Amino acid sequence: MNPPKDARIDMPAESIPRKWYNFAADLPEPLEPMLNPKTREPIRKEDMEALFCKEIIKQEFSLERHVDIPAEVRDNYVTLCRPTPLQRAYHLERELGTPAKIFFKREDIGPLGSHKGNSALAQAYYNAKAGMEALTTETGAGQWGSALALACKIFGLGCTVFMVRNSYEAKPYRKTVMGIYGADVHSSPSKATEYGKRVLAENPDTNGSLGIAISEACELAAGNPKVKYALGSVLNHVMLHQTVIGLETIEQMKAADIVPDKAIACVGGGSNFAGFCFPMMREYGRDCQFIAAESSATPSLTKGERRYDYGDTGCMTPMMMMYTMGHEFMPSGIHAGGLRYHGMSPLVSEAYRHGMCSAVAYDQTETFEAGMMFANAEGIIPAPESCHAIKAAIDCALAAKRESREETIVFNLSGHGLIDLYGYQQYMDGKL
Amino acid sequence: MNPPKDARIDMPAESIPRKWYNFAADLPEPLEPMLNPKTREPIRKEDMEALFCKEIIKQEFSLERHVDIPAEVRDNYVTLCRPTPLQRAYHLERELGTPAKIFFKREDIGPLGSHKGNSALAQAYYNAKAGMEALTTETGAGQWGSALALACKIFGLGCTVFMVRNSYEAKPYRKTVMGIYGADVHSSPSKATEYGKRVLAENPDTNGSLGIAISEACELAAGNPKVKYALGSVLNHVMLHQTVIGLETIEQMKAADIVPDKAIACVGGGSNFAGFCFPMMREYGRDCQFIAAESSATPSLTKGERRYDYGDTGCMTPMMMMYTMGHEFMPSGIHAGGLRYHGMSPLVSEAYRHGMCSAVAYDQTETFEAGMMFANAEGIIPAPESCHAIKAAIDCALAAKRESREETIVFNLSGHGLIDLYGYQQYMDGKL
Numbered sequence: 001m002n003p004p005k006d007a008r009i010d011m012p013a014e015s016i017p018r019k020w021y022n023f024a025a026d027l028p029e030p031l032e033p034m035l036n037p038k039t040r041e042p043i044r045k046e047d048m049e050a051l052f053c054k055e056i057i058k059q060e061f062s063l064e065r066h067v068d069i070p071a072e073v074r075d076n077y078v079t080l081c082r083p084t085p086l087q088r089a090y091h092l093e094r095e096l097g098t099p100a101k102i103f104f105k106r107e108d109i110g111p112l113g114s115h116k117g118n119s120a121l122a123q124a125y126y127n128a129k130a131g132m133e134a135l136t137t138e139t140g141a142g143q144w145g146s147a148l149a150l151a152c153k154i155f156g157l158g159c160t161v162f163m164v165r166n167s168y169e170a171k172p173y174r175k176t177v178m179g180i181y182g183a184d185v186h187s188s189p190s191k192a193t194e195y196g197k198r199v200l201a202e203n204p205d206t207n208g209s210l211g212i213a214i215s216e217a218c219e220l221a222a223g224n225p226k227v228k229y230a231l232g233s234v235l236n237h238v239m240l241h242q243t244v245i246g247l248e249t250i251e252q253m254k255a256a257d258i259v260p261d262k263a264i265a266c267v268g269g270g271s272n273f274a275g276f277c278f279p280m281m282r283e284y285g286r287d288c289q290f291i292a293a294e295s296s297a298t299p300s301l302t303k304g305e306r307r308y309d310y311g312d313t314g315c316m317t318p319m320m321m322m323y324t325m326g327h328e329f330m331p332s333g334i335h336a337g338g339l340r341y342h343g344m345s346p347l348v349s350e351a352y353r354h355g356m357c358s359a360v361a362y363d364q365t366e367t368f369e370a371g372m373m374f375a376n377a378e379g380i381i382p383a384p385e386s387c388h389a390i391k392a393a394i395d396c397a398l399a400a401k402r403e404s405r406e407e408t409i410v411f412n413l414s415g416h417g418l419i420d421l422y423g424y425q426q427y428m429d430g431k432l
Numbered sequence: 433m434n435p436p437k438d439a440r441i442d443m444p445a446e447s448i449p450r451k452w453y454n455f456a457a458d459l460p461e462p463l464e465p466m467l468n469p470k471t472r473e474p475i476r477k478e479d480m481e482a483l484f485c486k487e488i489i490k491q492e493f494s495l496e497r498h499v500d501i502p503a504e505v506r507d508n509y510v511t512l513c514r515p516t517p518l519q520r521a522y523h524l525e526r527e528l529g530t531p532a533k534i535f536f537k538r539e540d541i542g543p544l545g546s547h548k549g550n551s552a553l554a555q556a557y558y559n560a561k562a563g564m565e566a567l568t569t570e571t572g573a574g575q576w577g578s579a580l581a582l583a584c585k586i587f588g589l590g591c592t593v594f595m596v597r598n599s600y601e602a603k604p605y606r607k608t609v610m611g612i613y614g615a616d617v618h619s620s621p622s623k624a625t626e627y628g629k630r631v632l633a634e635n636p637d638t639n640g641s642l643g644i645a646i647s648e649a650c651e652l653a654a655g656n657p658k659v660k661y662a663l664g665s666v667l668n669h670v671m672l673h674q675t676v677i678g679l680e681t682i683e684q685m686k687a688a689d690i691v692p693d694k695a696i697a698c699v700g701g702g703s704n705f706a707g708f709c710f711p712m713m714r715e716y717g718r719d720c721q722f723i724a725a726e727s728s729a730t731p732s733l734t735k736g737e738r739r740y741d742y743g744d745t746g747c748m749t750p751m752m753m754m755y756t757m758g759h760e761f762m763p764s765g766i767h768a769g770g771l772r773y774h775g776m777s778p779l780v781s782e783a784y785r786h787g788m789c790s791a792v793a794y795d796q797t798e799t800f801e802a803g804m805m806f807a808n809a810e811g812i813i814p815a816p817e818s819c820h821a822i823k824a825a826i827d828c829a830l831a832a833k834r835e836s837r838e839e840t841i842v843f844n845l846s847g848h849g850l851i852d853l854y855g856y857q858q859y860m861d862g863k864l
Contacts, residue, residue: 002503003445007510013440071434078439079523079811081541091511091586109513109541111811113850150811154523173853179860180807375612379511379543379582418545418850421605428611 009252011083021243023278025065032321051229053130059237080110086252091377100400114415116147119241124151133226134158138213141337142174144232149183162188165208167337188213215314233269242275264411266388267292270345276412290357293388295339301359335423336384368427383415441684443515453675455710457497464753483661485562491669512542518684523809532832546847548579551673556583565658566590570645573769574606576664581615594620597640599769620645647746665701674707696843698820699724702777708844722789725820727771733791754781767855768816800859815847
């Protein structure tokens with residue numbers, strides 16, 4: 001057959017999932033409660049209203065297994081090219097000479113170039129419906145900031161983005177993208193907030209971090225009742241929205257008689273891993289191995305400690321029980337800015353603690369090497385974050401080759417790297 | 433219905449067309465022959481063998497209506513995300529308040545970000561099959577160069593690209609993309625060729641042009657029998673390969689009961705216009721209006737003259753009967769580098785001469801304005817070239833609104849602008 005039937009598994013726009021899947025409903029043990037950062041008592045819904053609208057807070061605490069996706073969000077998922085294709089990496093398999101079959105989910109394919117729009121649309125929708133006027137947020141690599149900027153534009157909200165300085169300087173065109181979608185973008189730490197000014201005074205040369213940027217975005221939102229904060233990862237409601245990825249993938253695998261042995265995604269705060277893997281954990285249980293690929297610059301799962309910690313550097317967010325490097329941890333300035341976060345989503349942390357997934361950490365150079373190999377085989381230049389998942393998939397495929405073992409590997413290609421080419425150029429120039 | 437059924441019309445990978453459509457078979461009058469640049473006699477196939485392999489030359493002269501697409505090329509069209517979706521611009525329609533329906537073909541969606549891979553794959557395949565070792569080419573905006581670099585990588589050929597200096601300097605990351613795919617990239621005019629050295633000596637500050645870059649690429653190919661030249665537009669065989677776009681679009685429109693009243697594409701050398709419109713000219717004839725949107729910086733259709741002219745500045749290529757600004761014309765340094773070409777494809781020129789299509793020219797600022805509007809409505813940041821087609825589509829939709837007239841507009845979104853963000857930034861900064 002030419003081309004082979006499983007070369008790309010598409011689904012029509014009308015089969016976008018109608019419900020998200022809530023992993024919190026299926027945890028072996030209930031989540032430890034978030035704590036109020038001032039009192040250290042379990043947080044109440046009301047405590048969160050300075051930062052989030054009620055529907056988002058409801059989802060954050062929800063234990064319902066399935067949550068309806070609003071029609072307005074489903075409609076706009078088409079704009080994000082949902083359902084995204086599931087594609088077979090034939091060329092990469094051939095290049096590796098592996099008996100393994102490798103499939104990847106194309107979260108790179110939408111106009112935002114990453115999975116981040118899946119939650120951005122939902123958050124902007126609920127906030128617009130609640131009568132809010134604007135959202136504030138942080139962004140590392142810029143993918144989340146771009147996604148929220150477009151989502152706010154679609155639902156008529158203003159948008160202010162604090163972009164980690166390290167990425168702001170390395171990726172000037174991310175700022176252009178957010179500007180096209182009408183967002184205000186600050187290099188973080190910035191002079192737009194009291195917290196930013198304090199950090200700058202203490203350490204004018206800082207690279208910035210997601211933790212600092214979160215503090216700035218929260219400060220701005222907390223000061224205006226019509227402005228709320230939006231987070232691109234970590235929190236339960238973000239994991240919930242991202243499950244469209246895995247729900248689609250399951251339907252696509254069923255349609256093509258694919259049964260996965262290994263499912264892989266990169267992890268920073270955890271959103272693309274959760275979105276891809278949580279629905280499959282429910283569907284396939286221990287018949288499939290789930291692998292989280294993190295950066296050795298921020299190895300919260302493989303080297304972090306499980307304890308209560310703040311989500312931000314300024315200690316303004318609730319404390320969460322999670323694997324963490326500590327909220328004051330300052331990661332080195334790697335190009336995979338989306339992975340530069342000190343903590344891990346509480347839900348992903350629980351999956352890891354209960355042995356439902358394993359984790360592996362890679363350094364920057366070996367992930368760019370994997371990304372180059374993938375680009376030359378499949379044509380797609382992956383985001384530096386996604387290169388971590390690719391590296392893990394290649395390692396599994398090579399292990400299968402050594403052991404002459406057939407297996408089926410699926411990974412989530414969380415985004416493309418077309419606005420991260422500076423990192424690739426540095427890699428090719430031997431400057432990493 | 434949510435989402436509506438015509439929000440996006442997909443086709444599975446196995447329905448990639450099996451044959452290209454050759455417009456030369458259906459011209460009202462035969463094409464005037466190409467002339468040998470030295471003798472000014474009609475060119476013979478043998479005369480072209482210094483630059484092209486035999487199968488390409490055969491296609492260049494072919495009058496067969498349908499040409500088989502090789503299995504190896506169809507297979508790799510999947511890598512380019514073919515068949516690409518046909519999508520409805522609901523958000524843009526709403527923004528314009530128009531009764532017109534607007535559909536756009538997603539040539540932006542593949543990993544190369546433009547339609548250029550459709551011919552690059554075919555040319556690399558035929559040259560590899562003929563035992564060649566490498567290809568040389570020119571590129572304006574960088575889209576064709578990126579496409580040929582990947583195609584050469586796929587079929588095991590080397591690749592040397594002469595990139596017009598104006599774009600080389602404005603778009604450093606295009607060079608990175610070509611580098612990832614393993615190509616050698618020179619800023620043109622370069623010191624790698626005799627012709628380039630001569631141009632540099634005469635005019636060291638030149639912006640460069642496609643005509644100059646073509647001369648350099650041809651010079652390099654002519655000097656080595658295992659190296660051939662590849663052109664990204666203008667020639668008949670390139671138009672042929674691009675017809676997958678229109679052939680797919682027709683099937684998608686039939687599947688969704690869409691009958692187009694207007695079909696629009698931008699034109700530089702003519703390849704995306706030809707690829708999109710030629711099959712529809714055969715299918716719908718005069719029931720559909722075809723509109724070529726060009727740049728007012730290189731208005732070969734609306735302001736050029738129909739006559740024999742060279743394809744390059746150095747007078748090395750065959751002479752072609754076409755609309756041209758003259759082979760020595762030096763366009764201003766607009767961001768839509770893909771439209772900076774002095775001549776128009778002979779086939780597109782004939783379609784225009786016989787009234788099968790009309791043309792309209794736009795200046796840079798109004799096209800960026802249209803592109804910004806499209807990006808904010810549909811999320812996709814279009815290539816500066818594609819902004820010309822968008823501007824024409826918006827103008828048609830607004831005319832339909834003024835006249836309270838329902839109509840169906842389809843346009844080709846030839847590429848995305850994620851590696852052209854410098855131009856958008858300049859537009860937003862008021863520097864154009």
